[in-house]
Amino acid sequence: MGMTIAEKIIAAAAGVESVKPGDIHTVQLDRLMSNDGTTHLTVDMYNNKLKNPHIADTKKLVFIVDHNVPSDCPKTAASQKKMRDFAKANNIDFWEGKGVCHQVMIENYVRPGELIFGADSHTCSYGALGAFGTGVGCTDFLYGMVTGTSWVLVPESVKFNLTGELPEGVTARDLILTIIGEVGANGCNYQVMEFTGEGAKTLSISDRMTLCNMAVEAGAKTGIFEADEKAMKYLKEHGREPKAVFHSDQDAKYVREYRFDLSKVRPVVARPDFVDNVVPAEETCGIEINEAFLGSCNNGRIEDLRVGAEIIKGKKVSDKVRFLVVPASQTIYRQALKEGLIDIFMEAGAIVMNPNCSVCWGSCQGVIGENEVLISTGTRNFKGRAGHPSSKVYLGSAATVTASAIAGKIALPSEI
Amino acid sequence: MGETVIEKIIRNNVGHAVKPGDIVTVNVDRVMIHDIFIPFVAEKFEEMGFQKLWDPDKVVLIYDHLVPASQLDDTRHFHTGDAFAEKYGMKNVHRSDGICHQLMTEAGYVKPGNIVFGTDSHTTTYGCVGAFSSGIGYTEMASILGTGTMWIKVPETIKVVIDGELPENVMSKDVILRLIGDLGADGATYRALEFTGSAVKNMSVASRMTIANMAIEAGAKCALFTPDEKTAEYCEIELNDFQKSLVGDEDATYLKTVTYRAENLVPVLACPSQVDKIRDVSALEGTEIDQVFIGSCTNGRLEDLAAAAEVLKGKKVADYVKLIVTPASRKIYRQAIELGILDTLAEAGAMITHPGCGLCCGRAGGILTDGERVVATNNRNFLGRMGTSKVEIYLASPKTAAACAVAGKIVSPK
Amino acid sequence: MEKFTGKVWVLGDDIDTDIIIPTEYLALKTIDDMKQYGFSPLRPELAGQIQKGDIIVAGKNFGCGSSREQAPEIIKALGIQCVIAKSFARIFFRNSINNGLLLIEQPDLHEDVKEGDSVTVVMNEHVDYNDKQYPIASLPENLMSIIQAGGLVKAMRKLNGLD
Numbered sequence: 001m002g003m004t005i006a007e008k009i010i011a012a013a014a015g016v017e018s019v020k021p022g023d024i025h026t027v028q029l030d031r032l033m034s035n036d037g038t039t040h041l042t043v044d045m046y047n048n049k050l051k052n053p054h055i056a057d058t059k060k061l062v063f064i065v066d067h068n069v070p071s072d073c074p075k076t077a078a079s080q081k082k083m084r085d086f087a088k089a090n091n092i093d094f095w096e097g098k099g100v101c102h103q104v105m106i107e108n109y110v111r112p113g114e115l116i117f118g119a120d121s122h123t124c125s126y127g128a129l130g131a132f133g134t135g136v137g138c139t140d141f142l143y144g145m146v147t148g149t150s151w152v153l154v155p156e157s158v159k160f161n162l163t164g165e166l167p168e169g170v171t172a173r174d175l176i177l178t179i180i181g182e183v184g185a186n187g188c189n190y191q192v193m194e195f196t197g198e199g200a201k202t203l204s205i206s207d208r209m210t211l212c213n214m215a216v217e218a219g220a221k222t223g224i225f226e227a228d229e230k231a232m233k234y235l236k237e238h239g240r241e242p243k244a245v246f247h248s249d250q251d252a253k254y255v256r257e258y259r260f261d262l263s264k265v266r267p268v269v270a271r272p273d274f275v276d277n278v279v280p281a282e283e284t285c286g287i288e289i290n291e292a293f294l295g296s297c298n299n300g301r302i303e304d305l306r307v308g309a310e311i312i313k314g315k316k317v318s319d320k321v322r323f324l325v326v327p328a329s330q331t332i333y334r335q336a337l338k339e340g341l342i343d344i345f346m347e348a349g350a351i352v353m354n355p356n357c358s359v360c361w362g363s364c365q366g367v368i369g370e371n372e373v374l375i376s377t378g379t380r381n382f383k384g385r386a387g388h389p390s391s392k393v394y395l396g397s398a399a400t401v402t403a404s405a406i407a408g409k410i411a412l413p414s415e416i
Numbered sequence: 417m418g419e420t421v422i423e424k425i426i427r428n429n430v431g432h433a434v435k436p437g438d439i440v441t442v443n444v445d446r447v448m449i450h451d452i453f454i455p456f457v458a459e460k461f462e463e464m465g466f467q468k469l470w471d472p473d474k475v476v477l478i479y480d481h482l483v484p485a486s487q488l489d490d491t492r493h494f495h496t497g498d499a500f501a502e503k504y505g506m507k508n509v510h511r512s513d514g515i516c517h518q519l520m521t522e523a524g525y526v527k528p529g530n531i532v533f534g535t536d537s538h539t540t541t542y543g544c545v546g547a548f549s550s551g552i553g554y555t556e557m558a559s560i561l562g563t564g565t566m567w568i569k570v571p572e573t574i575k576v577v578i579d580g581e582l583p584e585n586v587m588s589k590d591v592i593l594r595l596i597g598d599l600g601a602d603g604a605t606y607r608a609l610e611f612t613g614s615a616v617k618n619m620s621v622a623s624r625m626t627i628a629n630m631a632i633e634a635g636a637k638c639a640l641f642t643p644d645e646k647t648a649e650y651c652e653i654e655l656n657d658f659q660k661s662l663v664g665d666e667d668a669t670y671l672k673t674v675t676y677r678a679e680n681l682v683p684v685l686a687c688p689s690q691v692d693k694i695r696d697v698s699a700l701e702g703t704e705i706d707q708v709f710i711g712s713c714t715n716g717r718l719e720d721l722a723a724a725a726e727v728l729k730g731k732k733v734a735d736y737v738k739l740i741v742t743p744a745s746r747k748i749y750r751q752a753i754e755l756g757i758l759d760t761l762a763e764a765g766a767m768i769t770h771p772g773c774g775l776c777c778g779r780a781g782g783i784l785t786d787g788e789r790v791v792a793t794n795n796r797n798f799l800g801r802m803g804t805s806k807v808e809i810y811l812a813s814p815k816t817a818a819a820c821a822v823a824g825k826i827v828s829p830k
Numbered sequence: 831m832e833k834f835t836g837k838v839w840v841l842g843d844d845i846d847t848d849i850i851i852p853t854e855y856l857a858l859k860t861i862d863d864m865k866q867y868g869f870s871p872l873r874p875e876l877a878g879q880i881q882k883g884d885i886i887v888a889g890k891n892f893g894c895g896s897s898r899e900q901a902p903e904i905i906k907a908l909g910i911q912c913v914i915a916k917s918f919a920r921i922f923f924r925n926s927i928n929n930g931l932l933l934i935e936q937p938d939l940h941e942d943v944k945e946g947d948s949v950t951v952v953m954n955e956h957v958d959y960n961d962k963q964y965p966i967a968s969l970p971e972n973l974m975s976i977i978q979a980g981g982l983v984k985a986m987r988k989l990n991g992l993d
Contacts, residue, residue: 070740070767070775070782072486073854074803077785081706088736096738097767290491322494322512324484334762343753346746351484351512354767358484365484365780369491388488439972452856456899463983465990482857489857537847537897537921553899553925555982562986567972601844602891606920635894637920690844778853798848798895800871 002249004157005224006192009132009246013115014152021156021255029060029144030114030131030243035101036065037361038119040079042138042145043086056148061092062109064101068364069356076364099329099355102126102297105133106209107331111235112227113244115152117144122297122379123222124215128208129234130227130245135216155221156255157192157248158183162199164263169413171307172207173299173377173397176214177268179260181278189219191255194248199262200225205234206303213298214379217275267412269375270395273383281400284410288320289394290372292405293386295326295353296360299377299398302327302335308402309341311413317349318408324366325350326358350405362386375404418665420573421640422608425548428658429531436572436669441565444474445547446525448534450516451479452777453554454497457535460558469504470564476508476525477501478516483772486780514745514771517541517629517713521621522745527651528643528659533560538713538795540636543628544621545651546643546662548608551632571637572671573608574599575664578615580678585829587723588623589715589793589813591615591676592630593684597694598674605635607671610664615678616641621650622717629714630795633691683828685791686811689799697816697828705789708733708821709802710814711742711769712776712794720793720814721752725760727818727829733765734824740782741766742774764822778802791820835950836885836911838943839876841869843889847922850893850901864900865907882909885951887943889915893922902926912951916940927973928982939964 003011003018011019013027034042046053055061063083071077080096087094095104101118102125110116112130116123119141126133136144144150166175180187193215195208203211208225215223225231227245235242267281294300294308305327317323325345327333333355336342345352351366359366360378367387368374374386374393381393394410403413419427426434429442449457454477469475477497482490494511501509510519517538520526528546533539535557542549552566560566576595582588596603609631616624624641631639641647642663648655664670683697710716710724721743733739741761743749749771752758758768774781776794784790784803790810792802797809812820815829848871855867868877886905892915893901902925905913912932926933939957943949950958954968969977979985987993 070738070769070780071784072780073783074785077783077788077803081785081788084736094736096736097740098765319509319511320498322484330762333768334759337753337759337762342758343750346750346753349512349746351770352749353484354769365486367485367488367490369485369488369495372491387485439970452853452898460983464986465992466986481853487857489859492859493857535897537895539897551897551921553897553902553921553928555899555928556924559982559986562990601894602917602919605891605917632921635891635919778848779857796846796848796895798846798871800852801848805871 002251004194004248004252005130005226005246006132006157006222007154009113009115010152010154012113012244019154021154023154024151025154026149026151027115028149029117031060031062031109031116032141032144033062033064033101033105033116033118033123034141035067035120036080036083037067038138039063039083042119042142043082045138045142055090055145058091060148061145062105063087063092063094064104065096066099066101067357067361069097069354072364097354100297100300100357102213103328107238107329111240112231112242113246117141117150121216122213124220125209125213125297127212127222127224128205129231130225132222132224134222155190155192157194158188159254159257160193160195161197161257161259162195162262163197163259164199164261165202166262166265169399170265170267171397171399172203172210174268175262175265176211177270177278177395178265180214180218180276181268183218185217185274185276186219191220193218193220193223195223195225201228204303205230206301210298217379267397267400269400270381272381272392272394275381275395281396281412284394285412287410288373289375289404289409291322291324291368291374292401293324293359293366293374293376293378294398294401295324295328295358296378297328298379300326300328302332304377304398305336305341307398309344311399311402311416312348312406313344315348315406315416317405320408321405323350323405324353324358326353327355329355359386375401375410377401418667420664420668420670421610421642421662422548422571422573422638424662425529425531426570428529434570436570438570439567440570441567442531444533444560444564444566445530446474446476446532447557447560448476448478448516448520448539449557450481450536451493451497452481453535454500455493456554457557458496458500460555461561464558464562466562469561472505475506475561476520477506478510478519479512480515481773481777481779483512484770515713515773518744521545521625522747524651527653528647528655529662533566537632538629540631540639541625541629541713543639544625544641545647546641546659548638550638571606571608573610574604575670575673576609576611577673577675578613578678580615582615582678582681585683585815586681587813587815588619588626590681590684592627593686593694593811594681596630596634596692599634601633601690601692602635607636609636609639611639611641612664617644620719621646622719626714633795683813683816686797688808689797691797697826700826701828703826705737705791705820705825707738707782707784707788707790708817709740709775709782709790709792709794710817711744711774713744714795715793715814716742716744718748718751721757723814724818725757727815728764728822729760731764731822733821737821737824738782739766739821740769740775742769742781743771745771775802791817791826793817833950833952834911835948836883837948838945839880839884839886840943840945841886841888844891844894845888847893847895847898847901851898851904856898856900861900861903861907865904868904868908877908880908880910883911884909885949886910886913887940888913889940890917892918894919897921899925902929902931906931914939914957927976930977930981934966936964936966
């Protein structure tokens with residue numbers, strides 16, 4: 001019987017001919033990523049709970065400090081030091097301040113066909129390159145680190161058949177918010193969201209990252225695209241070869257299928273406090289904001305910065321708004337420097353921060369205070385996610401966020 | 417009888433000659449309030465019963481310590497500040513443009529000969545353009561906001577003469593650190609420091625700013641440099657006769673004179689945890705470090721970033737060592753983009769943060785933990801300033817700091 | 831306040847404002863929220879031990895560092911009656927006067943006094959300790975007038991015809 005891309009990756013990792021949803025398999029992991037959100041806990045468990053602590057293959061491990069960078073308090077510094085010391089002692093690839101973990105992984109490690117565990121829910125981003133990435137907790141991570149393996153329950157796949165092309169001024173961000181609004185925040189629980197069709201081919205790698213990254217916001221185990229010529233070109237540019245390129249079979253089984261015509265997608269905003277609370281952006285226009293955030297693993301790439309810079313060039317950030325611009329990686333920051341984008345943002349009065357998770361993570365620089373309102377290109381708008389429990393987060397595209405920063409209230413670029 | 421620079425500035429302000437020890441009331445030319453203290457200033461101002469500011473245009477409000485906000489309550493300071501500015505008609509508000517002291521001089525708020533107070537101890541910085549500027553608390557600031565005046569005791573002056581040419585690897589930071597080491601952390605308490613000599617004349621305004629900034633670390637009330645053509649160019653003004661006259665007279669009375677030969681100075685560090693615990697860098701070479709910080713109102717200017725970039729060009733920050741660069745202002749950040757400095761630093765592996773106080777004020781921007789060691793270009797290495805009390809802070813020049821970042825340990829700059 | 835007695839806490843030279851109150855806690859809402867962190871980098875337990883009416887005796891350059899007025903306010907809020915030091919930093923000195931925290935310069939007491947002992951201050955004259963008198967200066971008139979008004983806020987209220 002036919003298999004989907006996700007099933008083929010798991011079958012290969014399990015060393016079996018075929019798998020089907022519901023099977024449980026022991027798999028060889030290609031890579032394990034952990035960031036400063038939880039690595040110190042993993043290290044504590046490794047040091048204190050194991051009889052015979054060892055690492056199966058240090059080359060498969062990547063540690064990335066991105067959540068609180070630079071460190072904001074002694075407690076953060078202590079947990080990062082634990083992580084750094086462990087990486088140094090065990091010769092683990094270690095990145096600090098070089099970008100949001102998922103962006104760093106896609107720029108430097110992820111290959112089509114790989115099965116990757118990350119101790120972060122947005123590890124599902126790696127499907128943009130045809131890899132199976134998924135988020136796990138510390139215990140699962142530790143097991144993978146020690147044994148090089150893990151178990152997986154083969155998930156069902158949901159097909160998202162995309163047609164047409166996104167209209168001018170509408171981005172992949174609007175598309176994924178629209179999708180989540182339609183399927184619901186748990187609409188794809190424990191399933192794979194496979195994005196396919198002619199419309200999928202039109203999307204850039206950056207767009208695909210935006211889509212896969214938020215798969216978890218629909219409850220999915222991962223989101224995935226077939227690694228096509230665009231993915232191969234990206235890999236080549238980054239000096240890597242695929243592990244394996246899988247295609248879903250004609251007779252592969254999907255538990256559901258959705259069709260989205262990209263040409264019909266319009267700018268949308270997810271209102272507080274749920275990602276699936278999605279409405280046309282117009283319905284939120286006029287809501288006063290205190291902060292706007294352009295960044296994160298979801299929307300902090302060069303393409304997103306270009307969108308923002310084009311809108312804000314020659315204009316000023318409202319006096320009432322703190323506009324945080326946070327490139328998702330150092331590579332993106334340098335590219336943006338080169339293209340003059342950083343200067344455009346600085347001239348406009350934005351706060352340009354070093355690559356890090358910033359207010360998307362909510363416990364480091366850029367936090368919002370009591371009753372404040374944020375419009376964000378981040379991944380989540382849960383209650384209190386960006387700071388004070390009474391604060392509110394709206395999610396929008398780079399275009400909407402930038403236009404709002406200028407207007408001082410939620411606005412569309414056409415109003416600026 | 418002859419006068420020192422501070423005596424001339426005060427005479428010009430009060431209209432009669434003064435001598436050290438006199439208590440006089442001066443008319444204030446400009447004041448600066450920053451984000452940490454604005455809620456307290458606002459509260460005291462209203463408690464005092466004032467209805468309006470003595471002159472809204474002379475008041476400058478700058479958000480820098482809390483930008484970007486790192487704790488949930490930080491943004492309350494911005495709201496209080498915005499409300500105060502709106503209520504009392506203040507136009508000079510900077511919400512994310514950089515460090516207060518940098519902006520006060522850079523944006524032209526301070527002119528030679530002015531008397532300026534700020535709610536920050538490093539307000540001494542403006543002496544770089546020949547202004548008498550000093551730090552005060554929020555209660556006194558509230559009273560100035562209402563009255564436009566403040567009482568001061570005319571300070572005695574210590575003259576510092578630096579003649580000759582500084583060696584290539586010695587920056588003005590090394591000069592002021594050496595001076596603080598020699599005078600002691602309280603060596604100039606209540607006193608004015610007056611800087612002169614050929615090395616001082618050759619310094620850029622930015623280099624003078626570094627020295628004036630740290631005068632407070634010897635306890636000084638203020639630090640003064642004679643305005644010259646560099647000052648005029650920096651301030652975008654023509655010096656008037658009064659401003660030109662701000663030279664210590666031959667027969668002025670000085671408490672003492674301290675003299676240095678620039679050629680004899682070497683790169684130095686202030687060692688944990690006293691600003692006056694000065695050692696030659698060469699004596700500490702090889703000490704391993706965890707982090708380097710280049711920034712602050714002391715050393716986050718273009719020439720500092722350029723000096724660091726020159727050291728770091730084509731090199732990489734040592735493995736497991738963090739280099740944090742925080743330009744002192746938005747203008748400097750943009751100039752550093754244009755000159756390719758930020759790209760050089762980023763390529764070498766630096767984290768470049770938004771202009772602000774950053775790590776120097778110890779609220780974010782690279783806080784450390786027990787057993788960690790940092791080489792930093794800012795002005796204070798007090799116990800616990802950048803994290804726990806078991807963090808070791810070494811203060812250095814940008815050249816030394818950059819060299820340390822590459823080596824991963826303390827080394828002298830070439 | 832002609833004459834008063836208090837139990838002594840002894841601190842060293844160069845007690846800076848970051849020790850008195852670290853920047854980390856400066857944006858807390860009130861002095862009462864902050865005061866528990868007073869002196870925490872140096873002696874984390876001290877703020878909890880100080881009793882109303884106690885006296886701090888310190889070395890030179892007490893209060894050096896930043897202009898943060900929370901420093902004298904916290905010392906006052908902890909119940910400290912006065913600080914006797916070899917010398918004080920300038921901004922801290924002004925801030926203390928403006929908030930009605932009494933500061934006394936005395937060069938020799940610090941060498942002799944033991945923590946936990948009591949000293950008696952006779953204003954404008956001397957400090958009594960172990961049957962020995964340590965002379966102190968009287969405050970300049972302009973400062974006394976601020977203290978007599980009850981601090982700068984009260985002096986300004988008077989100016990504005992409020993009290």
